[in-house]
């Protein structure tokens with residue numbers, strides 16, 4: 001999978017060089033390329049923003065640099081890209097979104113800043129590929145980078161081979177629509193607190209049943225909305 005990221009803060013994505021995704025890049029499973037939007041400016045100040053038409057506070061990201069950046073990136077592969085623009089006005093990102101986007105051969109993340117990106121950029125991108133405006137959740141961030149990082153991790157880890165044991169992807173929160181069960185490891189007693197005895201019983205059927213019940217109880221308590229779906 002090829003993933004391109006365009007941002008005015010490319011160093012924000014240095015974290016993608018470590019841990020699981022860093023290993024996947026080294027193994028050739030993920031081809032992640034991070035770009036500085038200002039590389040597509042042509043003035044001495046490398047300007048990427050301007051005042052909003054119609055007035056209002058803040059600045060809007062100019063369309064020209066975005067247009068040139070997306071043109072160059074789209075023509076760099078034979079696959080029509082899926083353009084993902086993190087946006088508080090987008091669909092909410094869920095595990096189902098991650099699973100869907102993990103099948104895309106080429107993802108391009110466009111990270112906005114200021115008050116956002118000139119709307120015409122999304123229409124222009126639609127002439128090059130699929131466009132998705134996606135929100136991390138109902139709260140306000142200062143830009144798209146945090147959201148893009150979260151989405152790239154959630155998507156990247158689903159690409160075959162990235163996570164060593166695919167079984168671990170199955171037993172996770174939200175994979176089966178429920179929150180995951182509690183986990184424990186040695187010691188069996190820690191500061192007087194015992195591991196639930198069922199987990200030490202060796203009765204795998206009973207352990208599976210207990211874990212399922214824990215999932216249902218936690219979901220009922222913490223995320224009843226997931227049970228209503």
Ligand SMILES: N#Cc1c(-c2ccc3cc[nH]c3c2)n[nH]c1N
Pocket residue numbers: 085086087088111112113114115116134135136137138139140141142143144145147
């Ligand atoms: N995704 C997402 C976002 C954002 C977001 C995304 C892009 C920009 C560009 C300027 N400000 C932004 C906020 N806020 N809250 C979310 N869940």
